[in-house]
Amino acid sequence: MGAVHDTLAELRLVDHHCHGVVAVDLDRADFESLITEGERWPGSGISPFDSPVGVAVRRHCAPLLDLPRHAPAEAYLARRAELGRREVDRRFLAAAGVEVFCVDTGFGPADLTGDAFGTYETYEIVRLESVAERVAADGVEPDEYAGTFARAARDAVARPGVVGVKSVAAYRTGFDLDPARPAAADVTQAARRWLLRGGRLDDPVLVRHLLWTAVDLGLPLQLHTGFGDNDIRLHRTDPTLLTDWLHLTAGTIPVLLLHCWPYQRQAAYLATVFEQVYLDVGLTLHYVGPARARAVVAEALEITPFRKLLYSSDAYGVSEFHWLGALAFRRGLGELLQDRVDGDELSLPDALRIARWAGADNARQVYRWPADS
Template sequence: MRAGPVHEALAALALVDHHCHGVVAGPLDRAGFEELLTEGDRWPGSSSFDTPAGVAVRRYCAPLLDLDRHAPPEEYLARRADLGPREVNRRLLTAARTGRFFVDTGFDADRLTPPAELAALAGASAHEVVRLETVAEAVAARGVDAGGYADAFRAAALDAVRAPGVVAVKSVAAYRTGFDLAPARPSDAEVTRAARTWLSAGGRLTDPVLVRHLLWTAVDLGLPLQLHTGFGDRDIRLHRADPALLTDWLHLIAGTIPVLLLHCWPYQRQAAFLAAVFEQVYLDVGLTLHHVGPVRARAVLEEALEITPFRKLLYSSDAYGVAEFHALGALAFRRGLGDLLQDRVDAGELSLADALRLARWAGADNALGVYRLPDGH
């Protein structure tokens, strides 16, 4: 493993993870653990340990549990069970050396640690990100007529974002409809017609008009908006999750709220273009980092940084379910960014002072500034 002044600075930096989830607080059997190691399906004869993420867990997380590197899956899972969920989570979360977590609480909340518990395990602080689709579906579940849906959703969203510790909202439109949506704000009549159809059918919010209404409501709320883009589970239609499809909408909302493009792979270059030409657009390559592993993290970060203004790159892990992904995401980010910046310093393409400043910006300060939290610059 390389070492240099930039690596040392990143190692000492308390990261700001601007998008993640809680971890499972209870025990996991092999099937449960392997399910959380992958975004895809498992099939007979396969193992999630036989993936880049699974190999990285055995390489980098095993020593944190007092095992040899590359410990066999059976030994790894046995040690996990011996230590117990709380100790495993504590060790892996503290190894990430994250100072602040911004936690999406809108999915699987009954199973995962809430923000305060996640922060306590890590010796850190936490803030909440409100998932707007979850708010909309709760409004529908409580019962509302089609004509009152828009006002009821807006009121519920306002209540949610006024709760203590909330710093942002999020949409998973990429999963529900994709981004090839009409960019304009839908009319009241369009929303009512769409709500009538959805409320009579029930289920998840997947109506394109109501998803457009949700995105415009996010603009009205005034908080930073996180948008899942690119890589995800099998619900994603990847060609519709290209953030470049948001271009016309971004023109319409210019001068309003920050838009944070999450994950982005394999569209990190498209996201970089948007960050370069739209003042309000920022990006990360979270989720991607622990799935490609520390060895390939540099390549993804390098493509994202080809044209991204240095004030526009943020760190996130998008870790979900297993604390291993918190540890791996942080390690991959520190190593990947450290390697590429240190190489530029060594080649005379970047001063050390600039490299240290850019590392601090990406690892912490950019997020603190966008979300208007103390210690941002």
């Protein structure tokens, strides 16, 4: 396989963006709902197991449960239930070879420290929309919203173990926003509309205010871009729509573009021309599976500076995605770099350095680990 593959196989990864796993055993319906960004369609004859990610689970996860490769879905789920979630999680986390997890605690299962995860180093990423929505739920006057949200956000990031913040503006409004910091009067007026209406934070003025609050907090900011469930409007999640905002925020905080597909080339452009921009292709890799991981990584790295690519799994709900994300990343990056070494387009020392950077060192450089604070 080559020295690059060997280095990546042994490298303890830093997963700079993921979620927790569910703390209950899963039946077929529950499991299928967690391995798709779409929905289950009962009666349609369409199953998430009959998709690239479902095939990848049966091919690459089944052997870790003592099953043959390509085990049928029924056999896979029966074996998973027989072992129980704690043993399943232990096996997949051990196989993933991740040393550090940065966990977005703002959506779904948040616990990545209990049960099988207790031996791993974990840090927290604060989702700012969740902070804003808690402020609204607790009750606040429109003219006090901006200050109350700022204080709540500062309190949230002051918790032990917090190393960054995240926004899901891509889901709520998309990125085709006025890039300027909104005036205080506009924030108050928008807060009045939102607080009367209730619901999710999806007012464009308040989303802009949230992004600028992230700048004020001074921590790395993760931004969902590209691929997600059907709540997004994909054409509004192209990260190049952030270009003017990135100009205005140059010299402030690192901005980490998550997932990116099908905009990994656009994200690569931004990482090339803006010092503060970084990217990953997490989530994408376990959905395309190890068979297509190289193609996605290759497009992400066509022009990206090598200190700008990070590893993430974006694993959510099931521990299989921690394993599949790590496997696809190691395989995709390893094949790409090894072929460049074999073709004399890259020296072996350079390739090994790039592998270590992308797998762990770039994340350590971007985030403020508690030991470095």
